Amino acid sequence: MNAVNIVTARKLAKNYNSLRAVDGVDFEIRQGECFGFLGPNGAGKTTVMRIISCFLAPSAGSVSVFGLDAAQEPDRIKSRIGVMPQEANLDPDLNVLENLIVYARYFDIPKRSSAPRAAALLDFVELGGKTNVRIKELSGGMKHRLLLARALINEPELLILDEPTTGLDPHSRRAVWEKLEDLKARNTTLLLTTHYMEEAERLCDRVAIMDSGRIVTIEPPATLMERHGGNLEQVYLRLTGRSLAD
């Protein structure tokens, strides 16, 4: 594979006091792929994501994004990534459209550029008719789609999604998956954490199986299921001795 690496992590570790949340992991994420971190709560997925998105500094090791060192140039990295968080942290003091316009300002995107972009993104996530609606009037699925639109406002080269469909009903979940498949088709690199097998099987080109802060293996889902048998859930149980539901 001669694709360009968007993210390179080397011996990455993160301690919280005495807890070793991430315990020396190495991985690369290639341009245009969808890469998934799979594991139960507490496996270290979210911590890895927070380090890549320059929110947390690693305790040891290094991570580079777009060839830039995350510890040295967080601003330049953050201007080129989009982050869809696990919790719906939309700005409740602003309406749907204002959420996108104000968010664009944090990236120094002027309104003449952000206004048409926001309109196109709201159409993309099927919220075109909701521009002036207040956040608290949106359903859970709508909030998720607006979070996705917000994460795309700076036209990111790398989109980071932390449990993008947790808490959604099956219909809303499929709606988000379709949007992510659209983005993949447009060559956006996707990085997601999940504990849903179906999500990983459907979206990810490669998955890193995480357990207690370590990466057990990194393979395409199909390869894993072929080699170890069964679906990803059974693969996970065989590799770690634990159930993903834990």
Next chain:
Amino acid sequence: MRINFLRAFRVWQRHWTVHTKLYKSSFALNFAEPVLYLVAFGMGLGVYVAEINGMPYIRFIAPGIIASSSVFAAVYECSYGTYVRMEFQRTFDAILATPVGINDLVAGELFWGATKSVIYGASITLVVALFGLVDSPAVVLVVPVIFLGGIIFAELSLIFAALVPGIDSFSYFFTLFMTPLFLFSGIFFPLDVLPPAAATIASFTPLYHLVTACRGLAAGAPAGVLMNVFWLGATALLLAPFPFRLMRRRVIH
């Protein structure tokens, strides 16, 4: 410590956008309280307290009300306001996923708190002037002084917001800190009537210097307030590192 002031401005701008949407509902309320104080104390109590230091009582307290209203505007914004954005709305996490860093965010909160001080302080000054309670056009100089006071109280509030375990803890900040300051900073009576030890303690507090500066400017004696302004500036500088350090510790984990 690096602050990117353009990014801090983006945070300030977010608050300005929200404020201009909502100001109609909150603006009148913020006006009402200082006017009530002026009427109750100036006109009510003022009947019995004719003069303080040769000044009609309502003229004595008016600059103090300007100072305290401006300070409380910053305090509410950077205690409850900041805490809600940080813990309940998770607005901080959303902003920190953009090129805005934690220092830029804290600077934005501080400048916004001070801006609220200026908005309310300047409005009350206008009201007080319309009542004919100021002697000198030098009163316009209260605007930069109020800004400085706003920075100090925004700093103190952010320090507290970074330390509290929950939103209910702010009642300690108000009851044990803000209320005594309000009562013993020379707003309602000169400090020299207090026991000497208490008067000395009170004369070290930032609100005392802000009140004294506002009073001097309203009376048309700007030169006499230079020491107070210097003291406010020094306090703002001394406090500055703490909100940045404590907020980083609270938010980044």
